[in-house]
Amino acid sequence: MKLRWNPIVKKDLQVTARSMRLSWGLFAYEAVLTMTFLMALSIIQQSSRSFYSSGNVYGKLIYLFPVLAVAQVCIVAMIVPVITASSISGEKERQTFDIMLTTCMSPFSIVLGKVMSAVLRILFFVVAGMPIMALAFVVGGLSWSYLFYFVLTIILLSVLSGSIGILCSALCRRSITAVILSYAFYFVVYGLTFLPMFLKLFMTHAENVGESMLLLLFNPIIFYEEFFMQLMTGESVFGQNGSMFSRDEVGFITYHLSQGRAWVFLSAACILLLSLLLLMAAAWKVNPMHSSSGRRRKKK
Amino acid sequence: MSLCGSIEKGRGIGMLYINDLTKNYGSFTAVNHLSLHIPEGDLFGFVGPNGAGKTTTIRIVCGLLRASGGSVRIGGTSAAVGSKVMKRMIGYVPDFFGVYDNLKVREYMDMYGSMYGMDSRDIAKLTDDLLELVNLSDKKEEYVDTLSRGMKQRLCVARALLHNPKLLILDEPSSGLDPRARVEMKELLKNLHSMGKTIVISSHILSELSEMCNSIGIMNRGQLITAGRIEDIMQQISGGKRMHIQVASGMESAVRSLKEQPGIRIESVRENEIIMLFNGADEEISALIGLMIQNQVVLTGFYREEGSLESLFMQLTGGGAQ
Numbered sequence: 325m326k327l328r329w330n331p332i333v334k335k336d337l338q339v340t341a342r343s344m345r346l347s348w349g350l351f352a353y354e355a356v357l358t359m360t361f362l363m364a365l366s367i368i369q370q371s372s373r374s375f376y377s378s379g380n381v382y383g384k385l386i387y388l389f390p391v392l393a394v395a396q397v398c399i400v401a402m403i404v405p406v407i408t409a410s411s412i413s414g415e416k417e418r419q420t421f422d423i424m425l426t427t428c429m430s431p432f433s434i435v436l437g438k439v440m441s442a443v444l445r446i447l448f449f450v451v452a453g454m455p456i457m458a459l460a461f462v463v464g465g466l467s468w469s470y471l472f473y474f475v476l477t478i479i480l481l482s483v484l485s486g487s488i489g490i491l492c493s494a495l496c497r498r499s500i501t502a503v504i505l506s507y508a509f510y511f512v513v514y515g516l517t518f519l520p521m522f523l524k525l526f527m528t529h530a531e532n533v534g535e536s537m538l539l540l541l542f543n544p545i546i547f548y549e550e551f552f553m554q555l556m557t558g559e560s561v562f563g564q565n566g567s568m569f570s571r572d573e574v575g576f577i578t579y580h581l582s583q584g585r586a587w588v589f590l591s592a593a594c595i596l597l598l599s600l601l602l603l604m605a606a607a608w609k610v611n612p613m614h615s616s617s618g619r620r621r622k623k624k
Numbered sequence: 625m626s627l628c629g630s631i632e633k634g635r636g637i638g639m640l641y642i643n644d645l646t647k648n649y650g651s652f653t654a655v656n657h658l659s660l661h662i663p664e665g666d667l668f669g670f671v672g673p674n675g676a677g678k679t680t681t682i683r684i685v686c687g688l689l690r691a692s693g694g695s696v697r698i699g700g701t702s703a704a705v706g707s708k709v710m711k712r713m714i715g716y717v718p719d720f721f722g723v724y725d726n727l728k729v730r731e732y733m734d735m736y737g738s739m740y741g742m743d744s745r746d747i748a749k750l751t752d753d754l755l756e757l758v759n760l761s762d763k764k765e766e767y768v769d770t771l772s773r774g775m776k777q778r779l780c781v782a783r784a785l786l787h788n789p790k791l792l793i794l795d796e797p798s799s800g801l802d803p804r805a806r807v808e809m810k811e812l813l814k815n816l817h818s819m820g821k822t823i824v825i826s827s828h829i830l831s832e833l834s835e836m837c838n839s840i841g842i843m844n845r846g847q848l849i850t851a852g853r854i855e856d857i858m859q860q861i862s863g864g865k866r867m868h869i870q871v872a873s874g875m876e877s878a879v880r881s882l883k884e885q886p887g888i889r890i891e892s893v894r895e896n897e898i899i900m901l902f903n904g905a906d907e908e909i910s911a912l913i914g915l916m917i918q919n920q921v922v923l924t925g926f927y928r929e930e931g932s933l934e935s936l937f938m939q940l941t942g943g944g945a946q
């Protein structure tokens with residue numbers, strides 16, 4: 325079978341490419357990135373000019389990369405839900421969603437197409453920001469391949485954020501509530517996944533965390549932290565070769581995950597799995613055969 | 625409903641079978657045990673006042689709404705509502721629909737075509753033919769959001785025909801159109817009908833449907849009141865046709881000769897017009913005219929009331945009509 329474009333992706337890209345929003349978005353994105361770059365550079369220079377510093381500015385330029393990367397990650401995490409959260413509710417508001425559902429597109433491919441188009445749109449931005457990133461790489465003395473890995477993580481992150489947005493879009497009638505709900509969802513994924521660990525620490529008087537950290541596999545913050553640590557220092561969040569914990573302080577699985585790069589890969593797999601589950605939930609929700617009562621249509 | 629049989633009589637195989645369809649919204653019943661059978665090649669008009677449940681029924685048939693009970697079958701297959709087999713057989717034009725900004729007519733068609741898994745080149749060829757059919761050939765490179773309401777409506781019909789469905793369902797295709805666009809839409813539908821498509825149209829304007837449909841179903845408050853061929857329905861329920869007779873002179877003898885005839889009920893007599901209900905064949909009408917002329921009545925007009933179907937509708941749907 326010939327590999328073909330998801331029609332929704334094609335249409336969404338056609339439509340965005342023609343809208344002024346894309347140009348303005350790109351402009352804003354570039355501006356923020358450049359400002360971050362210049363600010364980081366000036367801070368690094370200032371700190372190295374200070375009295376106590378060794379005066380070696382080049383050693384610190386390596387930090388340009390994580391600063392810029394974190395800036396990009398934050399922008400992506402903030403923008404993607406806005407794009408996808410408005411996608412299904414936007415189609416509903418425009419009353420084109422019904423027509424889409426009567427075609428041979430399955431609800432899952434509709435939902436997937438919406439997320440893919442958001443990911444591709446984000447990649448426009450990331451690719452446009454590439455020269456600045458490359459500059460940070462070169463002056464920081466990092467390998468090129470890391471840039472590639474970084475783009476992969478951005479895709480991963482935007483798939484997750486997009487899936488969160490699309491589920492909220494399927495749940496809400498209005499785009500704006502969908503956006504707000506996605507940020508509430510962020511709080512669950514980014515914040516509440518820490519909860520078991522804190523509870524366990526509290527209960528054991530900070531002696532043993534057991535396996536309570538495993539939920540953090542789904543947390544992009546820890547994923548990125550581990551990713552950057554591995555890139556920059558070759559160490560893990562859990563210390564060099566997991567030295568932060570002794571064997572009896574954590575559970576068996578956590579201990580082994582904290583060795584080497586296992587955490588990054590497993591975390592990526594977990595995040596993908598979570599995204600898939602969210603996509604399936606969204607597809608289930610938009611399928612009219614699954615909801616017993618139809619929504620009330622607006623009349624002009 | 626026994627009325628279903630009357631449509632079937634001596635015609636093609638069934639295209640759409642709706643059996644005992646029910647839809648509840650909480651305690652409110654929007655569609656109440658509706659059974660309907662539409663033969664292949666029909667142009668079926670679905671009439672009812674606002675809130676009758678037409679849109680609900682149509683959305684269930686198109687797989688956009690889950691029924692609370694009953695079944696729908698199309699084209700003799702036993703495929704479930706909302707399945708791909710079923711979706712391929714239906715072309716749906718909703719009552720209200722939007723279009724995308726920044727998308728050209730050609731791309732619009734291409735998008736929906738590829739949603740049916742069609743090849744881009746096939747779509748391009750079909751698009752040309754279909755745009756020709758709906759009279760939009762010159763708009764191919766225009767943006768869809770710049771088209772007028774009528775054009776969008778026709779574009780939506782072209783879109784619904786892309787995958788060559790057996791059954792075309794249009795929900796109030798002429799709502800919001802000006803008279804000219806209505807006529808164009810009507811011509812288009814008649815044209816499609818003559819090409820052998822089975823078409824279902826919903827509307828609350830009966831006279832509009834009666835001009836093009838060959839069968840209709842009247843719905844009110846979720847129930848199908850009657851369904852069948854237009855002629856049959858007229859006969860069946862009105863129990864007579866309202867006639868206007870304009871008379872220049874000889875009024876008394878006209879009234880007298882009318883009263884002698886069986887099957888005639890005089891409704892009102894004005895200065896030079898008689899309104900009567902007549903329950904008979906067209907040949908009897910000509911005999912009647914001959915008789916009156918013999919009796920020295922000077923006739924200046926003799927016609928069947930235009931709105932009779934409309935008044936039938938009002939009579940059937942009772943207080944529900946607005």
Ligand SMILES: Nc1ncnc2c1ncn2[C@@H]1O[C@H](COP(=O)(O)OP(=O)(O)OP(=O)(O)O)[C@@H](O)[C@H]1O
Nearest residue numbers: 618619620649654673674675676677678679680828
């Ligand atoms: N989602 C819903 N929830 C509750 N009631 C609904 C819903 N959708 C429709 N209804 C009710 O179902 C009834 C039938 O509505 P429907 O839209 O099918 O009518 P219609 O015949 O299409 O009318 P119109 O001519 O105005 O289009 C109405 O009384 C409406 O209020």
Ligand SMILES: [Mg+2]
Nearest residue numbers: 678679719795
């Ligand atoms: Mg309606």
